Amino acid sequence: DGGITQSPKYLFRKEGQNVTLSCEQNLNHDAMYWYRQDPGQGLRLIYYSQIVNDFQKGDIAEGYSVSREKKESFPLTVTSAQKNPTAFYLCASSRTGFSGANVLTFGAGSRLTVL
Amino acid sequence: DAKTTQPPSMDCAEGRAANLPCNHSTISGNEYVYWYRQIHSQGPQYIIHGLKNNETNEMASLIITEDRKSSTLILPHATLRDTAVYYCIVRVLTSGTYKYIFGTGTRLKVLA
Numbered sequence: 001d002g003g004i005t006q007s008p009k010y011l012f013r014k015e016g017q018n019v020t021l022s023c024e025q026n027l028n029h030d031a032m033y034w035y036r037q038d039p040g041q042g043l044r045l046i047y048y049s050q051i052v053n054d055f056q057k058g059d060i061a062e063g064y065s066v067s068r069e070k071k072e073s074f075p076l077t078v079t080s081a082q083k084n085p086t087a088f089y090l091c092a093s094s095r096t097g098f099s100g101a102n103v104l105t106f107g108a109g110s111r112l113t114v115l
Numbered sequence: 116d117a118k119t120t121q122p123p124s125m126d127c128a129e130g131r132a133a134n135l136p137c138n139h140s141t142i143s144g145n146e147y148v149y150w151y152r153q154i155h156s157q158g159p160q161y162i163i164h165g166l167k168n169n170e171t172n173e174m175a176s177l178i179i180t181e182d183r184k185s186s187t188l189i190l191p192h193a194t195l196r197d198t199a200v201y202y203c204i205v206r207v208l209t210s211g212t213y214k215y216i217f218g219t220g221t222r223l224k225v226l227a
Contacts, residue, residue, distance in 0.1 A: 031213065042202065043217040050212045058214065090158055096213065100147040100166055104215055106158030
Protein backbone atom coordinates (compact mmCIF):
# COMPACT_ATOMS: atom_id res chain seq x y z
CA ASP A 1 0.00 0.00 0.00
CA GLY A 2 1.19 3.50 -0.76
CA GLY A 3 1.82 5.84 2.12
CA ILE A 4 4.23 7.85 4.20
CA THR A 5 6.63 6.26 6.65
CA GLN A 6 8.09 8.27 9.48
CA SER A 7 10.82 6.97 11.74
CA PRO A 8 11.53 6.69 14.53
CA LYS A 9 8.11 6.81 16.18
CA TYR A 10 9.65 7.86 19.50
CA LEU A 11 13.01 9.54 20.01
CA PHE A 12 14.80 10.79 23.07
CA ARG A 13 17.78 13.08 22.93
CA LYS A 14 19.94 15.03 25.28
CA GLU A 15 20.18 18.76 25.07
CA GLY A 16 22.76 19.95 22.58
CA GLN A 17 22.41 16.96 20.25
CA ASN A 18 21.22 17.11 16.67
CA VAL A 19 18.68 14.51 15.62
CA THR A 20 17.31 13.58 12.20
CA LEU A 21 13.74 12.45 11.61
CA SER A 22 13.13 10.33 8.55
CA CYS A 23 10.20 10.72 6.15
CA GLU A 24 9.76 8.46 3.12
CA GLN A 25 6.79 8.33 0.73
CA ASN A 26 5.92 5.94 -2.10
CA LEU A 27 2.95 7.93 -3.38
CA ASN A 28 4.93 9.55 -6.21
CA HIS A 29 4.07 12.95 -4.75
CA ASP A 30 6.19 15.93 -5.71
CA ALA A 31 5.50 18.05 -2.63
CA MET A 32 6.50 17.21 0.93
CA TYR A 33 5.96 19.06 4.21
CA TRP A 34 7.08 19.04 7.84
CA TYR A 35 4.80 20.23 10.63
CA ARG A 36 5.34 20.57 14.35
CA GLN A 37 2.56 20.03 16.90
CA ASP A 38 2.77 20.98 20.57
CA PRO A 39 0.36 19.52 23.15
CA GLY A 40 -3.16 20.83 22.66
CA GLN A 41 -2.09 22.98 19.72
CA GLY A 42 -2.57 22.97 15.98
CA LEU A 43 0.03 22.17 13.33
CA ARG A 44 2.70 24.69 12.42
CA LEU A 45 4.65 24.50 9.17
CA ILE A 46 8.42 24.08 9.49
CA TYR A 47 9.64 23.46 5.92
CA TYR A 48 8.14 22.42 2.62
CA SER A 49 9.43 21.29 -0.75
CA GLN A 50 7.73 21.19 -4.12
CA ILE A 51 10.53 19.54 -6.12
CA VAL A 52 13.82 17.79 -5.61
CA ASN A 53 16.73 19.98 -4.49
CA ASP A 54 14.43 22.86 -3.59
CA PHE A 55 12.66 23.73 -0.32
CA GLN A 56 11.19 26.74 1.46
CA LYS A 57 11.02 27.85 5.07
CA GLY A 58 7.67 27.71 6.76
CA ASP A 59 6.53 29.72 9.76
CA ILE A 60 8.89 28.18 12.35
CA ALA A 61 12.04 27.11 10.46
CA GLU A 62 14.57 28.43 12.98
CA GLY A 63 16.61 25.60 14.52
CA TYR A 64 15.62 23.10 11.83
CA SER A 65 17.16 22.00 8.53
CA VAL A 66 15.98 19.77 5.68
CA SER A 67 17.23 18.24 2.46
CA ARG A 68 15.43 16.94 -0.61
CA GLU A 69 17.90 14.88 -2.59
CA LYS A 70 15.31 12.33 -3.68
CA LYS A 71 11.65 12.69 -4.55
CA GLU A 72 10.72 10.02 -2.02
CA SER A 73 12.63 11.39 0.95
CA PHE A 74 12.47 14.59 3.02
CA PRO A 75 14.47 14.21 6.26
CA LEU A 76 14.23 16.84 8.99
CA THR A 77 17.16 17.64 11.28
CA VAL A 78 16.39 19.21 14.63
CA THR A 79 19.54 21.08 15.56
CA SER A 80 20.86 22.13 18.93
CA ALA A 81 19.82 25.67 18.00
CA GLN A 82 16.14 24.75 18.38
CA LYS A 83 15.37 26.04 21.86
CA ASN A 84 12.35 23.90 22.63
CA PRO A 85 12.42 20.83 20.39
CA THR A 86 10.16 18.53 22.42
CA ALA A 87 7.11 18.06 20.19
CA PHE A 88 5.20 15.78 17.84
CA TYR A 89 6.52 16.04 14.27
CA LEU A 90 4.36 15.22 11.27
CA CYS A 91 5.47 14.71 7.70
CA ALA A 92 3.03 15.04 4.80
CA SER A 93 3.04 14.90 1.02
CA SER A 94 0.79 15.91 -1.87
CA ARG A 95 0.67 16.22 -5.63
CA THR A 96 1.34 19.72 -6.94
CA GLY A 97 -0.87 21.83 -9.16
CA PHE A 98 -4.06 23.85 -8.74
CA SER A 99 -6.49 20.93 -8.48
CA GLY A 100 -8.15 20.83 -5.09
CA ALA A 101 -7.91 17.08 -5.23
CA ASN A 102 -4.21 17.41 -4.38
CA VAL A 103 -4.82 16.72 -0.71
CA LEU A 104 -2.23 16.26 2.01
CA THR A 105 -1.44 12.72 3.12
CA PHE A 106 0.18 12.43 6.55
CA GLY A 107 2.54 10.01 8.17
CA ALA A 108 1.95 8.63 11.66
CA GLY A 109 4.32 11.13 13.26
CA SER A 110 7.49 11.12 15.34
CA ARG A 111 7.49 12.15 18.97
CA LEU A 112 10.72 13.81 20.07
CA THR A 113 11.52 14.29 23.74
CA VAL A 114 14.55 16.24 24.92
CA LEU A 115 15.83 15.11 28.29
CA ASP B 116 -1.75 34.21 4.19
CA ALA B 117 -5.37 33.32 4.78
CA LYS B 118 -6.07 32.18 8.30
CA THR B 119 -8.84 30.13 9.80
CA THR B 120 -10.69 30.58 13.06
CA GLN B 121 -12.57 27.79 14.77
CA PRO B 122 -14.28 27.37 18.15
CA PRO B 123 -11.96 25.48 20.51
CA SER B 124 -14.47 22.82 21.48
CA MET B 125 -17.96 21.46 20.83
CA ASP B 126 -20.14 18.67 22.13
CA CYS B 127 -22.62 16.66 20.09
CA ALA B 128 -25.05 13.90 21.05
CA GLU B 129 -24.51 10.55 19.39
CA GLY B 130 -26.73 10.13 16.32
CA ARG B 131 -27.21 13.87 15.90
CA ALA B 132 -25.65 16.05 13.22
CA ALA B 133 -22.42 17.77 14.21
CA ASN B 134 -22.00 21.21 12.63
CA LEU B 135 -18.48 22.57 12.89
CA PRO B 136 -17.98 26.19 11.78
CA CYS B 137 -14.88 27.82 10.36
CA ASN B 138 -14.16 31.44 9.60
CA HIS B 139 -11.73 32.22 6.77
CA SER B 140 -12.58 35.83 6.04
CA THR B 141 -9.24 36.62 4.33
CA ILE B 142 -9.40 33.77 1.85
CA SER B 143 -8.57 34.54 -1.78
CA GLY B 144 -10.70 33.53 -4.72
CA ASN B 145 -8.59 30.57 -5.78
CA GLU B 146 -7.76 29.15 -2.35
CA TYR B 147 -9.32 25.82 -1.42
CA VAL B 148 -10.71 24.96 2.00
CA TYR B 149 -9.90 21.54 3.43
CA TRP B 150 -11.11 19.71 6.50
CA TYR B 151 -9.06 17.15 8.38
CA ARG B 152 -9.50 15.40 11.68
CA GLN B 153 -6.94 14.10 14.13
CA ILE B 154 -7.40 11.43 16.72
CA HIS B 155 -4.96 11.73 19.59
CA SER B 156 -1.31 11.24 18.60
CA GLN B 157 -2.08 10.15 15.04
CA GLY B 158 -1.55 11.87 11.72
CA PRO B 159 -4.49 14.01 10.53
CA GLN B 160 -7.00 12.29 8.26
CA TYR B 161 -8.50 14.00 5.19
CA ILE B 162 -12.29 14.50 5.27
CA ILE B 163 -13.40 16.81 2.47
CA HIS B 164 -12.45 19.92 0.49
CA GLY B 165 -14.16 22.65 -1.53
CA LEU B 166 -13.63 25.88 -3.42
CA LYS B 167 -16.98 27.55 -4.02
CA ASN B 168 -19.70 24.92 -4.20
CA ASN B 169 -21.07 22.77 -1.42
CA GLU B 170 -19.58 19.30 -1.36
CA THR B 171 -20.65 15.91 0.00
CA ASN B 172 -18.87 12.61 0.32
CA GLU B 173 -19.33 9.44 2.33
CA MET B 174 -17.88 11.05 5.46
CA ALA B 175 -19.33 14.54 5.57
CA SER B 176 -20.80 17.59 3.86
CA LEU B 177 -19.13 20.93 3.40
CA ILE B 178 -21.19 24.10 3.16
CA ILE B 179 -19.33 27.20 1.93
CA THR B 180 -21.00 30.61 2.14
CA GLU B 181 -21.47 32.52 -1.08
CA ASP B 182 -18.88 35.13 -0.09
CA ARG B 183 -16.50 32.26 0.87
CA LYS B 184 -15.67 33.90 4.19
CA SER B 185 -16.84 30.92 6.20
CA SER B 186 -17.72 27.26 5.92
CA THR B 187 -19.36 24.52 7.96
CA LEU B 188 -18.45 20.88 8.14
CA ILE B 189 -21.44 18.63 8.79
CA LEU B 190 -21.17 15.12 10.14
CA PRO B 191 -24.76 13.96 9.54
CA HIS B 192 -25.00 11.24 12.21
CA ALA B 193 -22.16 11.59 14.70
CA THR B 194 -20.84 8.46 16.38
CA LEU B 195 -18.49 8.05 19.33
CA ARG B 196 -15.69 7.33 16.86
CA ASP B 197 -16.07 10.85 15.47
CA THR B 198 -14.63 12.27 18.70
CA ALA B 199 -11.49 14.03 17.47
CA VAL B 200 -9.94 17.42 16.74
CA TYR B 201 -11.22 18.87 13.47
CA TYR B 202 -9.06 21.26 11.47
CA CYS B 203 -10.20 23.72 8.83
CA ILE B 204 -7.29 24.45 6.48
CA VAL B 205 -6.69 26.87 3.65
CA ARG B 206 -4.28 26.05 0.86
CA VAL B 207 -2.39 29.14 -0.27
CA LEU B 208 -0.08 29.77 -3.19
CA THR B 209 3.07 31.64 -2.16
CA SER B 210 5.92 32.35 -4.56
CA GLY B 211 4.76 29.62 -6.88
CA THR B 212 4.43 26.92 -4.23
CA TYR B 213 1.44 25.64 -2.31
CA LYS B 214 1.31 25.39 1.44
CA TYR B 215 -1.47 24.34 3.80
CA ILE B 216 -2.22 26.62 6.75
CA PHE B 217 -3.72 24.92 9.80
CA GLY B 218 -5.75 26.67 12.46
CA THR B 219 -5.98 25.54 16.09
CA GLY B 220 -8.91 23.21 15.41
CA THR B 221 -12.15 22.30 17.17
CA ARG B 222 -12.15 19.49 19.70
CA LEU B 223 -15.42 17.62 19.06
CA LYS B 224 -16.71 15.34 21.77
CA VAL B 225 -19.55 13.01 20.82
CA LEU B 226 -21.60 12.09 23.86
CA ALA B 227 -23.39 8.78 24.33
